[in-house]
Amino acid sequence: AQSVTQLDSQVPVFEEAPVELRCNYSSSVSVYLFWYVQYPNQGLQLLLKYLSGSTLVKSINGFEAEFNKSQTSFHLRKPSVHISDTAEYFCAVRSPGANNLFFGTGTRLTVIP
Amino acid sequence: EAGVAQSPRYKIIEKRQSVAFWCNPISGHATLYWYQQILGQGPKLLIQFQNNGVVDDSQLPKDRFSAERLKGVDSTLKIQPAKLEDSAVYLCASSSSTSAYNEQFFGPGTRLTVL
Numbered sequence: 001a002q003s004v005t006q007l008d009s010q011v012p013v014f015e016e017a018p019v020e021l022r023c024n025y026s027s028s029v030s031v032y033l034f035w036y037v038q039y040p041n042q043g044l045q046l047l048l049k050y051l052s053g054s055t056l057v058k059s060i061n062g063f064e065a066e067f068n069k070s071q072t073s074f075h076l077r078k079p080s081v082h083i084s085d086t087a088e089y090f091c092a093v094r095s096p097g098a099n100n101l102f103f104g105t106g107t108r109l110t111v112i113p
Numbered sequence: 114e115a116g117v118a119q120s121p122r123y124k125i126i127e128k129r130q131s132v133a134f135w136c137n138p139i140s141g142h143a144t145l146y147w148y149q150q151i152l153g154q155g156p157k158l159l160i161q162f163q164n165n166g167v168v169d170d171s172q173l174p175k176d177r178f179s180a181e182r183l184k185g186v187d188s189t190l191k192i193q194p195a196k197l198e199d200s201a202v203y204l205c206a207s208s209s210s211t212s213a214y215n216e217q218f219f220g221p222g223t224r225l226t227v228l
Binding site: 004009032036041042043044045046049051090092094096099100101102103104105106 | 158
Protein backbone atom coordinates (compact mmCIF):
# COMPACT_ATOMS: atom_id res chain seq x y z
CA ALA A 1 0.00 0.00 0.00
CA GLN A 2 1.11 3.52 -0.71
CA SER A 3 0.64 6.63 1.37
CA VAL A 4 1.89 10.18 1.46
CA THR A 5 2.45 12.28 4.56
CA GLN A 6 2.60 16.05 4.55
CA LEU A 7 3.20 16.88 8.19
CA ASP A 8 2.73 20.64 7.87
CA SER A 9 -0.85 21.65 7.15
CA GLN A 10 0.01 25.37 7.13
CA VAL A 11 3.29 27.17 6.53
CA PRO A 12 3.43 30.96 6.89
CA VAL A 13 6.59 32.60 5.59
CA PHE A 14 7.69 36.16 4.91
CA GLU A 15 8.22 37.35 1.37
CA GLU A 16 11.74 36.67 0.02
CA ALA A 17 12.43 34.11 2.76
CA PRO A 18 13.25 30.49 1.92
CA VAL A 19 10.66 27.75 2.38
CA GLU A 20 10.61 23.96 2.59
CA LEU A 21 7.41 21.94 2.34
CA ARG A 22 7.91 18.41 3.57
CA CYS A 23 6.67 15.23 1.94
CA ASN A 24 7.34 11.65 2.99
CA TYR A 25 5.95 8.60 1.29
CA SER A 26 5.55 4.96 2.09
CA SER A 27 5.72 2.33 -0.62
CA SER A 28 7.06 -1.18 -1.02
CA VAL A 29 7.88 -0.61 -4.68
CA SER A 30 9.59 2.05 -6.74
CA VAL A 31 7.55 5.19 -7.18
CA TYR A 32 7.01 8.27 -9.24
CA LEU A 33 6.66 11.47 -7.20
CA PHE A 34 4.78 14.68 -7.95
CA TRP A 35 4.10 18.11 -6.50
CA TYR A 36 0.86 19.84 -7.49
CA VAL A 37 -0.14 23.43 -6.68
CA GLN A 38 -3.66 24.74 -6.27
CA TYR A 39 -4.11 28.51 -6.41
CA PRO A 40 -7.31 29.96 -4.91
CA ASN A 41 -10.39 29.08 -6.97
CA GLN A 42 -8.33 27.18 -9.53
CA GLY A 43 -7.70 23.54 -10.36
CA LEU A 44 -4.61 21.55 -9.44
CA GLN A 45 -1.57 22.21 -11.62
CA LEU A 46 1.50 20.03 -11.90
CA LEU A 47 4.50 21.85 -10.42
CA LEU A 48 7.22 19.25 -10.90
CA LYS A 49 7.74 15.51 -11.00
CA TYR A 50 10.36 12.83 -10.47
CA LEU A 51 10.09 9.77 -12.72
CA SER A 52 13.71 8.69 -13.15
CA GLY A 53 17.20 10.07 -13.65
CA SER A 54 18.48 13.04 -11.66
CA THR A 55 17.04 13.09 -8.18
CA LEU A 56 16.86 16.90 -8.19
CA VAL A 57 14.00 18.27 -10.25
CA LYS A 58 13.11 21.90 -10.82
CA SER A 59 10.07 23.91 -11.87
CA ILE A 60 10.03 26.96 -14.10
CA ASN A 61 9.09 29.28 -11.23
CA GLY A 62 12.02 28.55 -8.94
CA PHE A 63 10.81 25.57 -6.92
CA GLU A 64 12.86 22.41 -6.67
CA ALA A 65 12.47 19.02 -5.02
CA GLU A 66 14.90 16.23 -4.33
CA PHE A 67 14.02 12.55 -4.31
CA ASN A 68 15.70 10.88 -1.34
CA LYS A 69 15.13 7.14 -1.50
CA SER A 70 16.82 6.32 1.81
CA GLN A 71 14.65 8.83 3.68
CA THR A 72 11.59 8.21 1.46
CA SER A 73 11.19 11.95 1.06
CA PHE A 74 10.48 14.43 -1.71
CA HIS A 75 10.63 17.83 0.00
CA LEU A 76 9.79 20.96 -1.98
CA ARG A 77 12.02 24.02 -1.60
CA LYS A 78 12.30 27.56 -2.84
CA PRO A 79 15.13 29.90 -1.83
CA SER A 80 13.03 33.08 -1.99
CA VAL A 81 9.21 33.10 -2.07
CA HIS A 82 6.91 35.67 -3.64
CA ILE A 83 3.40 36.74 -2.70
CA SER A 84 2.16 34.91 -5.79
CA ASP A 85 3.37 31.59 -4.35
CA THR A 86 0.52 31.68 -1.83
CA ALA A 87 -1.39 28.47 -2.58
CA GLU A 88 -2.01 24.93 -1.42
CA TYR A 89 0.65 22.39 -2.35
CA PHE A 90 -0.02 18.67 -2.68
CA CYS A 91 2.54 15.89 -2.83
CA ALA A 92 1.49 12.73 -4.70
CA VAL A 93 2.94 9.29 -5.40
CA ARG A 94 2.27 6.72 -8.09
CA SER A 95 3.70 3.30 -8.82
CA PRO A 96 4.96 2.59 -12.33
CA GLY A 97 2.23 0.76 -14.17
CA ALA A 98 -0.43 1.73 -11.63
CA ASN A 99 -3.39 3.94 -12.40
CA ASN A 100 -3.75 5.73 -9.12
CA LEU A 101 -2.18 8.93 -7.85
CA PHE A 102 -2.12 8.96 -4.04
CA PHE A 103 -2.20 12.48 -2.68
CA GLY A 104 -1.11 13.88 0.66
CA THR A 105 -3.40 16.12 2.70
CA GLY A 106 -1.78 19.29 1.38
CA THR A 107 0.20 22.19 2.83
CA ARG A 108 -1.18 25.70 2.69
CA LEU A 109 1.67 28.12 2.02
CA THR A 110 0.93 31.71 2.97
CA VAL A 111 3.47 34.33 1.97
CA ILE A 112 3.37 37.38 4.23
CA PRO A 113 4.32 40.79 2.76
CA GLU B 114 -5.58 24.95 -25.75
CA ALA B 115 -8.79 24.86 -23.70
CA GLY B 116 -8.49 23.20 -20.31
CA VAL B 117 -10.69 20.68 -18.58
CA ALA B 118 -14.21 22.07 -18.18
CA GLN B 119 -16.53 21.19 -15.31
CA SER B 120 -20.05 22.24 -14.43
CA PRO B 121 -21.63 23.30 -12.26
CA ARG B 122 -18.98 25.00 -10.14
CA TYR B 123 -21.14 24.88 -7.02
CA LYS B 124 -24.11 22.78 -5.96
CA ILE B 125 -26.12 22.68 -2.77
CA ILE B 126 -28.61 19.87 -2.21
CA GLU B 127 -30.36 18.17 0.66
CA LYS B 128 -29.50 14.65 1.74
CA ARG B 129 -31.25 11.89 -0.20
CA GLN B 130 -31.47 14.09 -3.30
CA SER B 131 -29.67 13.28 -6.54
CA VAL B 132 -26.99 15.31 -8.26
CA ALA B 133 -24.94 15.08 -11.44
CA PHE B 134 -21.64 16.63 -12.43
CA TRP B 135 -20.33 17.08 -15.95
CA CYS B 136 -16.77 17.08 -17.26
CA ASN B 137 -15.37 17.84 -20.68
CA PRO B 138 -11.70 16.82 -20.94
CA ILE B 139 -9.00 18.40 -23.07
CA SER B 140 -9.60 17.55 -26.71
CA GLY B 141 -7.92 14.30 -27.70
CA HIS B 142 -7.27 13.09 -24.17
CA ALA B 143 -8.15 9.42 -23.95
CA THR B 144 -7.91 9.09 -20.18
CA LEU B 145 -10.36 10.75 -17.81
CA TYR B 146 -10.35 10.69 -14.01
CA TRP B 147 -12.86 11.68 -11.33
CA TYR B 148 -11.46 12.54 -7.89
CA GLN B 149 -13.20 13.38 -4.61
CA GLN B 150 -11.52 15.96 -2.38
CA ILE B 151 -12.99 16.22 1.11
CA LEU B 152 -12.10 19.36 3.07
CA GLY B 153 -8.70 18.96 4.71
CA GLN B 154 -7.77 15.91 2.65
CA GLY B 155 -6.00 15.28 -0.62
CA PRO B 156 -7.88 14.20 -3.74
CA LYS B 157 -8.91 10.55 -3.87
CA LEU B 158 -9.47 8.74 -7.15
CA LEU B 159 -13.05 7.58 -7.67
CA ILE B 160 -12.95 6.26 -11.21
CA GLN B 161 -10.70 6.25 -14.26
CA PHE B 162 -11.78 5.85 -17.89
CA GLN B 163 -9.70 4.98 -20.91
CA ASN B 164 -11.79 6.15 -23.87
CA ASN B 165 -15.29 4.85 -22.97
CA GLY B 166 -14.11 1.92 -20.85
CA VAL B 167 -13.59 1.82 -17.08
CA VAL B 168 -9.98 1.16 -16.05
CA ASP B 169 -10.33 1.48 -12.28
CA ASP B 170 -13.45 2.02 -10.17
CA SER B 171 -12.28 0.23 -7.06
CA GLN B 172 -12.79 3.33 -4.85
CA LEU B 173 -16.21 4.27 -6.24
CA PRO B 174 -19.09 3.69 -3.77
CA LYS B 175 -21.18 1.87 -6.31
CA ASP B 176 -24.31 1.74 -4.18
CA ARG B 177 -24.80 5.47 -4.72
CA PHE B 178 -22.22 6.72 -7.20
CA SER B 179 -22.20 6.09 -10.93
CA ALA B 180 -20.22 7.50 -13.83
CA GLU B 181 -20.28 7.17 -17.56
CA ARG B 182 -18.31 8.28 -20.57
CA LEU B 183 -20.49 6.89 -23.31
CA LYS B 184 -18.79 8.38 -26.37
CA GLY B 185 -15.31 8.47 -24.92
CA VAL B 186 -15.30 12.25 -24.66
CA ASP B 187 -17.25 14.01 -21.91
CA SER B 188 -18.30 12.30 -18.72
CA THR B 189 -21.00 12.51 -16.05
CA LEU B 190 -20.67 11.57 -12.40
CA LYS B 191 -23.91 10.99 -10.49
CA ILE B 192 -24.73 10.58 -6.82
CA GLN B 193 -28.09 9.07 -5.90
CA PRO B 194 -29.05 9.45 -3.10
CA ALA B 195 -26.59 11.91 -1.58
CA LYS B 196 -25.39 11.67 2.01
CA LEU B 197 -23.95 14.36 4.26
CA GLU B 198 -20.47 12.81 3.94
CA ASP B 199 -20.55 13.34 0.16
CA SER B 200 -19.90 17.05 0.72
CA ALA B 201 -16.62 17.61 -1.12
CA VAL B 202 -15.04 19.06 -4.23
CA TYR B 203 -15.32 16.73 -7.21
CA LEU B 204 -12.37 17.09 -9.55
CA CYS B 205 -12.14 15.90 -13.12
CA ALA B 206 -8.78 15.39 -14.78
CA SER B 207 -7.62 14.16 -18.15
CA SER B 208 -4.41 12.96 -19.75
CA SER B 209 -3.39 11.79 -23.19
CA SER B 210 -2.74 8.29 -21.86
CA THR B 211 -2.48 6.31 -18.65
CA SER B 212 1.30 6.61 -18.57
CA ALA B 213 2.78 8.49 -15.62
CA TYR B 214 4.89 10.37 -18.18
CA ASN B 215 1.72 12.10 -19.37
CA GLU B 216 0.56 14.89 -17.08
CA GLN B 217 -2.91 14.83 -15.59
CA PHE B 218 -4.65 18.17 -16.21
CA PHE B 219 -7.28 19.10 -13.65
CA GLY B 220 -10.48 21.07 -14.00
CA PRO B 221 -11.57 23.73 -11.46
CA GLY B 222 -13.83 21.27 -9.65
CA THR B 223 -17.45 21.21 -8.50
CA ARG B 224 -18.02 22.04 -4.85
CA LEU B 225 -20.93 19.97 -3.49
CA THR B 226 -22.61 20.81 -0.20
CA VAL B 227 -25.11 18.29 1.16
CA LEU B 228 -27.41 19.69 3.87
